[in-house]
Amino acid sequence: MSTITAAITAVGGYVPDYVLTNQILETMVDTNDEWITTRTGIKERRILKDKNKGTSYLAIQAAKDLLNKSNTNPEDIDMVIMATATPDMPVAVTGVYVATEIGAVNAFSYDLVAACSSFLFGMSTAAKYIESGRYKKVLLIGADKMSSIIDYEDRATCIIFGDGAGAVLFEPNTEGLGVKDEILRTDGIGRPHLKIDAGGSILPASAETVANKQHYVFQDGKTVFKFAVSNMADVSEKIMNRNGLSGEDVQWLVPHQANKRIIDATAKRMNLPEEKVMMNIHKYGNTTSATLPLCLQDYEKQLKKGDNLVFASFGGGFTWGAVYLKWAYNS
Numbered sequence: 199m200s201t202i203t204a205a206i207t208a209v210g211g212y213v214p215d216y217v218l219t220n221q222i223l224e225t226m227v228d229t230n231d232e233w234i235t236t237r238t239g240i241k242e243r244r245i246l247k248d249k250n251k252g253t254s255y256l257a258i259q260a261a262k263d264l265l266n267k268s269n270t271n272p273e274d275i276d277m278v279i280m281a282t283a284t285p286d287m288p289v290a291v292t293g294v295y296v297a298t299e300i301g302a303v304n305a306f307s308y309d310l311v312a313a314c315s316s317f318l319f320g321m322s323t324a325a326k327y328i329e330s331g332r333y334k335k336v337l338l339i340g341a342d343k344m345s346s347i348i349d350y351e352d353r354a355t356c357i358i359f360g361d362g363a364g365a366v367l368f369e370p371n372t373e374g375l376g377v378k379d380e381i382l383r384t385d386g387i388g389r390p391h392l393k394i395d396a397g398g399s400i401l402p403a404s405a406e407t408v409a410n411k412q413h414y415v416f417q418d419g420k421t422v423f424k425f426a427v428s429n430m431a432d433v434s435e436k437i438m439n440r441n442g443l444s445g446e447d448v449q450w451l452v453p454h455q456a457n458k459r460i461i462d463a464t465a466k467r468m469n470l471p472e473e474k475v476m477m478n479i480h481k482y483g484n485t486t487s488a489t490l491p492l493c494l495q496d497y498e499k500q501l502k503k504g505d506n507l508v509f510a511s512f513g514g515g516f517t518w519g520a521v522y523l524k525w526a527y528n529s
Contacts, residue, residue: 204328204336205376205526208367210264211495212256213244213482218360227353234357239458243360243483245345252286256363257296257341260491264337264365265300272301275367276333279324280309281316281340281487283514284347296339305337313392314454314513316340316487317364318382321509321521324368325377336368340487347394349414358456359415360483364491375504375526379441381433381519388425388516391418426460426512431467433520434510438468441522445469447506449525450497454511455479455489464510486513499529 219242220231234240246256257280265272280293293307312319317340324336341363350356368376393416396407407413430453438448451470453461458479465475476493485492490509494501501507505525512518 200372202329202331202370202372203374203376203378204325204368205371206366206494206523207369207526208264208268208270209365209491209494209498210260210262210267211362211364211492212259212263213362213492214246214256216245216247218243218245220357223357226350227356229353229357237457237459238358239479240357240483241480244362246343246361252346253282253284253341253343254286254292254296254299256343256361256488257282257292257339257365258299260341260363260365261296261300261337261339264367268367270335270367273304275302275305275335275337277327278302278305278307278337278339279320280307281312281320281338282309282342283311283313283316283486284342284344285309293339302337312513312517313515314456314484314486314489315511315517315519316513317490318454318509318511318519318521319517321377322380322382328368328370331370334370337365338368339363339365340489340491342486342488344484344486347413347415349411352414354419355415355417358484360485362482362485362488362492364488364495366491366494371526375524377521377523379437379522381437383429383433383518385516388422388514391421392416392514423457423460425516426456426518427463429516429518430454430460430510430512431464433518434464434508435467437508437520437522443506443522448508449474449505450501450507451475452490452493452507452509454513455482455493456484456512460512468508501525501529503528
């Protein structure tokens with residue numbers, strides 16, 4: 199029997215129409231385009247302006263894009279993993295609603311929460327379900343409506359985040375393509391540095407927490423940057439060394455789009471030139487769980503069967519890791 203690996207066989211994506219530029223942000227907070235661009239690499243981000251639509255809307259659009267492009271029957275999907283840091287609501291699982299809305303009536307679904315590493319950890323989870331032989335089609339969606347948890351009077355965070363969604367379909371492969379290796383890490387030391395104080399079981403919502411703006415993202419930028427630069431680069435280099443890969447062997451780095459300086463540092467450690475690095479942070483900012491699949495969506499036409507891809511991410515908690523994958527098709 200051939201060994202079953204989990205390969206990505208289709209990609210989809212969606213970003214809202216509204217473009218929040220650095221120039222618009224200059225009218226909202228004390229910042230400017232040069233400062234934002236120099237420190238983050240971000241020029242624009244997309245925002246879902248409709249207050250009646252949540253993360254599920256973004257996820258549904260990305261999933262439908264994938265289904266249409268790949269001519270996949272949603273009834274054939276076995277499971278849906280929803281990677282997100284901004285579920286529609288507590289308790290009622292967002293992924294379950296998404297699966298129903300796209301017609302994946304035979305799938306079971308759940309949400310996976312690991313901050314900006316949600317999609318990366320979801321890749322590992324999806325791969326294990328496929329490798330077990332029990333499931334044939336696993337839909338992994340990364341989606342976040344970050345604008346719902348951002349204080350647009352806080353210049354430290356409002357310049358970074360945007361809204362978006364991406365989706366990939368995992369299927370069995372017997373050619374040695376798909377997920378080859380992973381290094382996944384977590385460390386609770388990061389809890390105070392990137393968080394939302396209120397709305398959980400420690401500090402439930404109240405008039406006071408709302409008045410104190412404790413339902414918005416707080417980030418200690420310098421600390422998070424320091425940990426992200428070292429750890430994202432470390433795991434990316436380690437996964438290459440463990441698999442005998444040089445910079446010449448890797449066709450693409452697929453990095454979490456949090457900050458261009460973090461991405462550049464990771465690529466440097468891997469000895470990769472800029473043309474081998476997927477980059478769309480200038481267009482979308484940090485879409486959290488959606489950054490990795492949106493990179494695949496934007497670069498899909500350049501991917502070739504057998505290409506070596508290294509995915510890398512870093513998120514709150516702290517969570518981080520790298521996944522080595524061989525691309526399974528010519529677009």
